Amino acid sequence: MIHKQRHQLQRLFSIFIALAIIAAAVLPAAAQTRRRTRRATPRLGTYSRQARTAVAPRSYSVNTDQTIRVRMNDQLSSQTARIGQRFTTRVVEPVYASGGVEVIPAGSTITGRVTNVQRAERRSKAGTMTVQFVSLQTPNGRSYPINGSLTDVSGETVEYDNEGQVKGRSSTKRNAIFIGGGAGTGALIGAIAGGGKGAGIGAAVGAGLGVAGAFFSRGQEAVVKPGTEFGVILNRAVYLPQYR
Structure with a gap:
């Protein structure tokens, strides 16, 4: 065991x-x-x-008062436009930041919107449209908010009183509006002369228009046709990366 x-x-x-x-x-x-x-x-x-630790792309400043030359894509008329209506324009010339860095290439899209409309009522009152520019989209699809106003790019800025007579040169850059009566394009670019109530219209003759066209502008609707060129002036600086 x-x-x-x-x-x-x-x-x-x-x-x-x-x-x-x-x-x-x-x-x-x-x-x-x-x-x-x-x-x-x-x-x-x-x-x-x-x-x-990834490095963010460097931004470059496009300063206040920079004018961007654009060409209208759509047709806009004071007879049919509505407040809030949007329209698009195409950048004609590239914009460079300091140091020659391209930030807004030609072909970019700038979107605007209508902020006020006055239809032509009498022979003595042309139609007008006030617009603002709110966004920029580069060809690579990137979008950026902007704050821009309408301005003239022809350099032939003249001012008119309420009788439609030439008063002299105007230095108005901002608060410009489209005014009915431009020969060929159907609209002039201008502003209220003196800025007071009841003041006349101060108008900058659009590209390719003669001063004489303004004498026949009263009582016509403001019509901005596709292909019309004008300027967008920045009210605030915008910071953009180099376009690649």
Whole structure:
């Protein structure tokens, strides 16, 4: 009996030794594999740190009073236009920031909206439209908000009183409006002379128009046709990346 029990104990001891040997061989290899897996899997914080260190594209300033030459895409008329109506223009000439960096390429789109409309009522009152420019989209699809006003780009700025007579040169750059009566284009670009109530219309003759066209402007609707060129003057600086 004692011999049989001793034999069983020897068998159990042999099994225990065998299991210990197997464990000693397997466990270190498993631990090493786990350490390799941990090293190969980057932590979430690593990506966050890399994202935070990414360099943002440099912005360049296009200053207040910069004039952007544009060409009308749509037709706009004081007879049918509504307040809030949007229209688009296409940039004719590229705009460069300081250092000669191109930020607004030709072909960019500037969107405007109608802020006020007056239809022609009598022979002595031409139709007018006030507009504002609100956004810029470059050909690569990126859009930027802007604050721009209508201005003339012909350099032939003249002012008219309420009788339609030439008073002299005007230096008005902002708060310009489209005024009915321009030969060929159907609209002049101008402003209220003196800015007071009941004052006459101060108009800048649009590109390609003669001064004589203004004498026949009263009582006509302001019609801005596709292809008409004029200027957008920035009321606030805008910061843009280099166009690529």
